[in-house]
Amino acid sequence: METGAVDDVENVPHFMGINSHRKPLSRAVESMGFAMVYFELEPGETFSGGLHTHHDQEELFYVLEGTATFETKAGPGAEPETHAVGPGEFVHFERGGLYQSGGNRSDEPVVALAVGVGTPRHGWAETEVLFDCATCGEETVHDVVADDPDDERMPDPEEMTLVCTECGTVIEVE
Template identity: 35%
Template sequence: MGYRVVDTDAVEPAPDRPCEQRALSEEGGLTQMAVNRFVAEPGEQIPLAYHYHDDQEEAFYVLSGTLHVETPDETYEVGPNHLFTVEPGSPQRAFNPEDADSAVDVVAVGAPPSEGDAHAYEPEQ
């Protein structure tokens, strides 16, 4: 059996991201899912850009603030203690709008973890 407690504030943020991203999977010893904590100030986007995944499911749990998620059909506003889920093949872009009153703090889970599974999505104008 294996157990770990991870202080997410002690994990160094990833460099060169459009918002604060702390990759938690490795620290937690996880191999079957990707777990990240994001803090996006007003005007910042949560990586990645507008995209979709072939195989990965995603879930965004909002700790504080309001997460905005743009999809081809609408933009969702997800508040604290709410979960937003995305099925494979479903384009989305998560962000905190410039006119937001505060940062948004989100835990994101993706499974299975995969590299090269994310594809850019260009919405029709």
């Protein structure tokens, strides 16, 4: 048995600077078989860097306070849908299912938990994002490539690239 407090867990904001209060609770527990992250999102902050899907994890977001807004798309060029998730509500995303991104579009803070099941940390090679490809001239699926995909920490943006699955164009993450 292990006990702990959220306040004692190291704050590890997203490497792209899109949130300021992100505490990976599962890193504080040895040998945990799933991921769990505590978020406090200020207005305009997001959970992740954009529309993406994981092939190695399913995710569940549970909102404790405020209202989080999630955007989903079935794939490139599909019409986006938005979903408001309020206190005491959750949203679940299957592995390799919808592309999703969530954040705080309100004027009040959002406090939420994210749980990822399948692996204790998602692998960058198992993540796809939707992004506009300048070469293709449209939104396409991009693979996420990290300089060191086995690195356990959140990478710096300079250590990541996006690669268009249609044409192979490489985009540096900034």
